[in-house]
Amino acid sequence: MRVILSGGGTAGHINPALALAEVLAERGHEVFFAGTPHGVESRLVPQAGLPFKAFEAGGFDRSHPSSLVSGVAKIARSTRQAKRWFAEVRPDVVVGFGGYVSIPVARAAESLGIPVVVHEQNSVMGMANKYLSKRAQTVCVTYGCSADAASCPAVCVTGNPVRRSVIESSREAGRAMLGIPDDALMLLVFGGSLGARHINEGIVGMRDELLAREDLRIVHITGPKELDAVREALALTPEQEERWQLMGYQDRMGETLAAADVIISRAGATSLAEISARAIPALLVPFPHATEDHQTTNARAWVDAGCALMMPDDELGTEAFRDQVRRLLDDGDLRASMAAAARSQKTADAAAKLADVVIAAAARGGAAVQ
Structure with missing residues (x-):
C-alpha cells in the first residue's frame, strides 16, 4: 500500500x-x-x-x-x-x-x-x-x-501520535546525556520550539528557592531568542550551572523528556502528547493568544483526567504559581497519581490506532489511480 x-x-x-x-x-x-x-x-x-x-x-x-x-x-x-x-x-x-x-x-x-x-x-x-x-x-x-x-x-x-524517539528513550540514557544523577529530582522547563518569555520569567523568579533544594536539578529550555536574557537574569555561578542547565533549543527531546520527573510547559498539542506518552507530571501554562484559546482547552482535558495541573499565563510569577511548583516538587504521591492517570490515556498507542484507521480507509476505497 x-x-x-x-x-x-x-x-x-x-x-x-x-x-x-x-x-x-x-x-x-x-x-x-x-x-x-x-x-x-x-x-x-x-x-x-x-x-x-x-x-x-x-x-x-x-x-x-x-x-x-x-x-x-x-x-x-x-x-x-x-x-x-x-x-x-x-x-x-x-x-x-x-x-x-x-x-x-x-x-x-x-x-x-x-x-x-x-x-x-x-x-x-x-x-x-x-x-x-x-x-x-x-x-x-x-x-x-x-x-x-x-x-x-x-x-x-485516536489520540495524537508520538514518535518512537520519544516513547522509546530511556531514563538512564536521558540522564547520562544531561549529566543528571539517578537520585536527583529533575524539573524540565520549556515553552515549545520558540520558548515562552512568561514561563522563563516565572521560573527565574524562583531562582533562590529552587537552588536551595539540594536534590533538585533543572533543565531549562528557554527558546533561542530568550537564552541570553535568561542567563543574565539568573546570573548563575559555575557550580550552580551544573544544577541549572540552560539551553536555547534541544533537538534531543526524547532523551530529555525521559530524564524528567516534573515538567512546566505550554499546552501545545505535540508537547501534551509527548508529556502524556512519557507519563510525566506537569504544570501546564496555556499560551493565551492561541487560536480560539485552544491551548486552554487542550490543557483542561489533561487536568480533568488527573494528568496535570494548570496555571493561567497572567498568574505566572505570583504566589499561586510558586505554590503549584512547590506542590509538584514536594508531593510524591501526587506525581505518582498523575503519572498513572497519564498512562491510562494510552497516548503511546495513538500512532498504531491512526495507522489502523488509515489502512482500513485504503481497503474500503481501493486504489483509485490505476
Missing part, C-alpha cells in the same frame, strides 16, 4: 505525521510526504528519510481581500500539480494533518476517488481540517470535544 501524508506550517502538524509514517513503514507500507517548499516540513521530513514533494499553498488574510485571490490561485495550481504527481505515485490513501498545503493534496485525492483521512491534533479544529472534514472518509481527533466541528459521519478518537 502507498500512503501520502500531508501537512505544513508548524512542527505540531509534522511530528504526528512522522510518527504515523514510522508505524506504516514497520507494517510494510510505502509512505510519501507532501508539504510546502520552505516550511519546517521541508527540513524534518527528509531528515526522517521520507520522499518529499513540495507544493505552494498560502493562507488568507481577511483584512486584505487580495490574499484570498492569490491563496485560491495557489491552491488551484497545486491541486493540478498534485493530480499529476498522484498519477506517478499511485497512492491508495491520503492523510491530511492540517496546514493549508493539505487542502490541494486532499482535493486532488478526492477528485481521483482516493480516500482521504484527516487528523486533528488540537482540541479546536483548524481551518484546513474543517474544510477537509467535509470531504474525508474518516476524521481522527485527539480530543473527543473537537469531533463536533467535523463535517463527517465517521469520527474516531
